[in-house]
Amino acid sequence: MKIKLFYLVVLASALAGCSTRSYRTGRVKASHDKTLEGPPGMVYVPSGSVLIGQPELDSSFTDSSTFKKVSLSAFYMDKTEVSNKQYRQFVNWVRDSIAVTAYIKDKSFFLPNKNGDSIANINWRKITDGKAIWKSTNNNIREKLRGMYYTGKAKRTGANEINVALLNYNYEYLNPDYTEKNGNVERVIREPINVYPDTTVWARDFPNSQNSQMTESYFSNPVYDDYPVVGVSWKQARAFAAWRTKIWRKYVHTLLSPKLIQLQIDLPTEAQWAYAATEQIGIIDTTKKVRNKSKTTLPIANYKQEEGDYTEDGAVYTAPVTSYAPNKFGLYNMAGNVAEWTMNYYTLSATAFISDLNPVLTYNAKENDAPEMKKKVVMGGCWKDIRFFVKPTTRTFEFQDAPKSYIGFRCVMPAPEILISEKTRTRN
Incomplete structure (x- = not known):
């Protein structure tokens, strides 16, 4: 396969612009090390911490667990949702x-x-x-x-x-x-x-x-x-990531980033996704809109503004993966457009079981497992959702074998620490 084809494979993205009421991150700076390029289409997300849990819409959405602060190592993340x-x-x-x-x-x-x-x-x-x-x-x-x-x-x-x-x-x-x-x-x-x-x-x-x-x-x-792929199940998304890992290792890695060890590309964990979504550019609350230099009011995400109103944001269904403004990390559509699969198994009491360091709760359910065991965490909300589900504070679920017209995905890959903070600098 011609190398130029593989450059296209590695592109994917997400936008931001949502509330950080529950997912709060430590102060970090987005960084791009020119000497250590990640997979094409991915951006570097430095290490940091985030508070994870579940906010309330009403009593039926209240999580039985408490909120938990966790720390994450650096990682590369697709700039956009994976496109068709x-x-x-x-x-x-x-x-x-x-x-x-x-x-x-x-x-x-x-x-x-x-x-x-x-x-x-x-x-x-x-x-x-x-x-x-x-x-x-x-x-x-x-x-x-x-x-x-x-x-x-x-x-x-x-x-x-x-x-x-x-x-x-x-x-x-x-x-x-x-x-x-x-x-x-x-x-x-x-x-x-x-x-x-x-x-x-x-x-x-x-x-x-x-x-x-x-x-x-x-x-x-x-x-x-250039629109996000939908109708893809959780396992199909993971199969794509596994295939992409092989392509990256065999064709792209040695040409572009020989310094990088050959790590696995996969779906983001819930914590990685939440952390990457909270670093917003300028606007935080999706109830508002952004005013540009000409003082024109612009939509910041693709979601349903109110009952029956899908058009206010400029798209009836999905929008191209680079629509709206990226967040501080350079990620597009981390709010709305399509909701996104994560690695995590869904349970209301997740924070009681996870570690506070690079947490993930996984279960690769078999076909004959009970439906309850097939729940996977879905983040970000989508073009058909109201504002509450578009916030990065909100975790929902879907069954791993149930593709939807409003669920897509993006990929991540572990990254080395390339951002040196003031705390770790050697004194003269």
Whole structure:
């Protein structure tokens, strides 16, 4: 795959402009070390502390736990929410990999096996030639690919005729039950994840609503390239992050940031997300609007202003990922637009179980687990939410296997400390 394609993959973003009533951060400065570049599209978030917990809307939203102050190490975070264009690269990579390895099976599409490895590597430079596969005039290739297309009336709306049920990525993660003493348990779990977004969420989330354009076009039409991807489950988001880690390590890391150790890209923890969202630029309360130099009043986030009013902020549905102003860290849409998946398992008493240092509460629920075990923390609010849910103080949940038209995600990667405070400077 051409290197320029990978530059696009690593972009993602978020905006800020919300209340910090419960999530309060220590005083820090955003920093950019010119000698240590993170993954393209990510910005450096220095270490700091934040008070986490759950605010009240009414008694039904009151958390049974107390608030807790926690400290976080530095990390890199996507500047924007992951866009349709970026996620589509993942889908296309899976599609092309399956096409070459399971259908075409032609040695000319693989790199020479110089080390005697049992696994052959795809020659992505040849695959990215526009006429190599899907526009090939070679009848042999066209015939072999026929099995990847829908037949008859089985075509799924917005899928461009490829049978998206075939687009499975082998997502790998560490088995939480693994120990060195337990030889009967696999260290790594491999799970096939279908990567294509659920484009029917627009109709399912809003019954008796005219959303056929969004269902048919939102993910596949280039018009929506720069809009946040939705219809992605928690596991699909984590699979994207795992794939992106491989791309970063294999192609981008050695070219751009050889100083960085090869760390894992993943979803942010709840604490990381809350901390990154609280450093606002100028305006704090989403009840207000920003006045620019010409004294024109501008919206600061994409959310529902009041019942039935989706248009006041300039967008009926989602907005492009770089809409509105970024926060102090340079993060876009940390308030509104789409809500975002985090790593954390959701429970009201979370603060009773977490550490005060880089906290996270995780559980990778299995398909047959109880629904209660599949809850994941969702942060940031979205284009259809009222103001309360858009504040970074508010934590809500969704089930990990339930994609929505209003939930997207962004990624993070651990970072070394590159901001030296006055407290740590050596005296002369």
